[in-house]
Amino acid sequence: MRDSRLLLVLVLALAMMAPSMAQAPQPAPSAEVPTVAAQQSVLFLAIDDFTRPYMRFIFEAFTDAVMTAATPPAIYFESLDASRFEEAEHLENLREWLRRKYRERHIDLILPIGEDALDFLAAAHGEPWPDAQVLYFESGSVRVDTRSTLPRAGGVLLEDPFAAQMEVVKKVLPEVRRVALVYGASAIELARWRGYPGKVREAGLEPVELVGISMEETHAALSRLPDTSAALVLAPIVDMKGNVVSPVHVCDSIAAAGTVPVLSFEVNNLGCGAVGGLLRDWSRVGRILGEEALARLASPSTEVVTVPVARFTTMAFDDRQLQRWNIPERRLPPGAVLRFREPNFWRDRRGLVIAVVSVTLLQTFLIAGLVFERRRRRQAEIDSRRNLTALAHLDRRAAMGELATSLAHELNQPLNAILQNAGMAQMLLTSTTVPAELSEMPDIIGDIRKDDIRASEVIRRMRGLLQKHELEARPLDLNEVAEETVAIVRPDARSRGIELEASLADGLPRIRGDRVHLQQVLLNLLMNAMDAVSSMPPERRHVRVRTVQSNGDARLDVVDTGIGIPPDRVRQIFEPFYTTKSEGSGMGMGLAIARGIVEAHDGRMGAENNATSGATVWFSVPLASNRTKVL
Numbered sequence: 001m002r003d004s005r006l007l008l009v010l011v012l013a014l015a016m017m018a019p020s021m022a023q024a025p026q027p028a029p030s031a032e033v034p035t036v037a038a039q040q041s042v043l044f045l046a047i048d049d050f051t052r053p054y055m056r057f058i059f060e061a062f063t064d065a066v067m068t069a070a071t072p073p074a075i076y077f078e079s080l081d082a083s084r085f086e087e088a089e090h091l092e093n094l095r096e097w098l099r100r101k102y103r104e105r106h107i108d109l110i111l112p113i114g115e116d117a118l119d120f121l122a123a124a125h126g127e128p129w130p131d132a133q134v135l136y137f138e139s140g141s142v143r144v145d146t147r148s149t150l151p152r153a154g155g156v157l158l159e160d161p162f163a164a165q166m167e168v169v170k171k172v173l174p175e176v177r178r179v180a181l182v183y184g185a186s187a188i189e190l191a192r193w194r195g196y197p198g199k200v201r202e203a204g205l206e207p208v209e210l211v212g213i214s215m216e217e218t219h220a221a222l223s224r225l226p227d228t229s230a231a232l233v234l235a236p237i238v239d240m241k242g243n244v245v246s247p248v249h250v251c252d253s254i255a256a257a258g259t260v261p262v263l264s265f266e267v268n269n270l271g272c273g274a275v276g277g278l279l280r281d282w283s284r285v286g287r288i289l290g291e292e293a294l295a296r297l298a299s300p301s302t303e304v305v306t307v308p309v310a311r312f313t314t315m316a317f318d319d320r321q322l323q324r325w326n327i328p329e330r331r332l333p334p335g336a337v338l339r340f341r342e343p344n345f346w347r348d349r350r351g352l353v354i355a356v357v358s359v360t361l362l363q364t365f366l367i368a369g370l371v372f373e374r375r376r377r378r379q380a381e382i383d384s385r386r387n388l389t390a391l392a393h394l395d396r397r398a399a400m401g402e403l404a405t406s407l408a409h410e411l412n413q414p415l416n417a418i419l420q421n422a423g424m425a426q427m428l429l430t431s432t433t434v435p436a437e438l439s440e441m442p443d444i445i446g447d448i449r450k451d452d453i454r455a456s457e458v459i460r461r462m463r464g465l466l467q468k469h470e471l472e473a474r475p476l477d478l479n480e481v482a483e484e485t486v487a488i489v490r491p492d493a494r495s496r497g498i499e500l501e502a503s504l505a506d507g508l509p510r511i512r513g514d515r516v517h518l519q520q521v522l523l524n525l526l527m528n529a530m531d532a533v534s535s536m537p538p539e540r541r542h543v544r545v546r547t548v549q550s551n552g553d554a555r556l557d558v559v560d561t562g563i564g565i566p567p568d569r570v571r572q573i574f575e576p577f578y579t580t581k582s583e584g585s586g587m588g589m590g591l592a593i594a595r596g597i598v599e600a601h602d603g604r605m606g607a608e609n610n611a612t613s614g615a616t617v618w619f620s621v622p623l624a625s626n627r628t629k630v631l
Helices: 002-023 055-064 086-100 115-122 160-173 187-193 198-204 216-222 247-257 280-298 317-324 350-431 443-466 478-495 517-535 591-598
Strands: 041-046 074-079 109-113 135-139 153-158 177-181 206-210 229-233 274-278 304-307 313-318 337-339 473-474 499-503 510-511 542-550 553-561 604-609 615-622
Touching: 041 115, 055 074, 055 280, 074 109, 109 115, 109 280, 115 591, 135 280, 153 280, 160 198, 160 274, 177 198, 177 216, 187 247, 198 206, 206 216, 216 247, 247 510, 274 473, 274 604, 280 304, 280 478, 304 350, 304 499, 350 443, 443 591, 473 478, 473 517, 478 499, 478 542, 478 553, 510 517, 510 615, 517 553, 517 591, 517 615, 591 604
Parallel strands: 041 074, 041 109, 109 135, 135 153, 153 304, 177 206, 177 229, 313 337, 499 542
Antiparallel strands: 274 313, 473 510, 542 553, 553 615, 604 615
């Protein structure tokens, strides 16, 4: 009871103090305490939710751009999800729910993404945020009249890229004549894409709409299209059965069928099997919206901004699809980006490869050059030693030649004296009467005279051969050359028991050449032939010289009955320093010199083994009437 009375006294006292407290002056706010502005807020109102990749890319890039401000606004996200929930009752219930949800929140700026989101606001004059500024976004244009329904509305419109996109398609796939349009069956999709068949026709191509059918039916329809077709996947959302689908899944499914090339004009779909082209980059779009939202929060505006195609698109292609459809890179526009490209060392490191290969080749050439130079020097040293040996041998033979010339000169004088004395004795014997016992003296002296003349002729011919002689071309009888040369070597052949015969063609036309040099050639062939048969039994020591006319040439053969030439050495016998004679008996220059003389006469020289035994070495020179080369 006492507590109750105490409580009543306190209540009365407070009641008496309340008027005086209400009239008491309030202290003025301190000048040192700053006023903090309320945080602004932005509502991102999307027609689709984050299950649609393009919406996720836009919102993430928008958020990143907005958060760069000194005092970033609060960001809210709401989705109408009208593609999957088309009922009008759903939108009205959603509007009421949003009114209750944001009853205690002030929204400064609303971003309706897509014309359907803008229409949601315009239908109720901005409810449940009638006082908020509106910055709508759409690709192309909008049909909503915002002047009366949303007086504080401005917008960001993307320039329609479809015409430019189709030009890229026509350049990259010039064979395409038809474009199959693949999109969903929802009312929003039908309204969104209904103008695209006309756009395809404006691009000069034939549209084929594949709408309101199942995926199996879509595959079948695409398989019936001609090779000059392509499929354009326009972000389907709901199929004819009401099933929610993904654009990436549809793109993958059509690409896997492999009937026609797949087109998609969104960069986030690149990799699903689409070829590529001029693609919308939704991240760029999100950044543009974020920058414009910050500007409208700072300075409200109802301006409608049109963004050019170049600001929100990128030229990109899937290299795997280029390879699949045999699309050469030269068709791609300049500056195009190739993605999903397999590593290629030559393509990616071409400069490095060229530099390494160049250095390697340079080193190889230098090494090869040094090796070649070393071998050439070694061969030069070997040839020098050979030539030195050959020159020494030639010097000795030249000395012997000079000695033979002197000897021939010394022998020629006594032979002339013998000839004169024999002639005088023959004259005296014929002018007087000769006793019977001396009746044979004239014949004996006549034989001495003949032998003397013959010896003198042999010496004369030898001196002619040994003298230094320049090549002179004159009309010449090859048979006479053969007869004179055979006469020179006949004594040597007789001493070695060799039968030497000449078989000369009658009426052989004259040639044009040098007598002494051709005699040297024949003399070399005869000496080689006699050396070849000298080791044979006496009955097989035969050497034959014959002349024939063949194909406008005069040919001379030296045939022996020796052992022949080894088959693998037939071509080598004309090479310098090659010899088949025993050690030290030949220097291997005779046939090489002989061939050089014959070739100087515009002729040919060869060798071959006989069918029975021995070998034939021959040379031929043109007849004087067929001669074209001047010696």
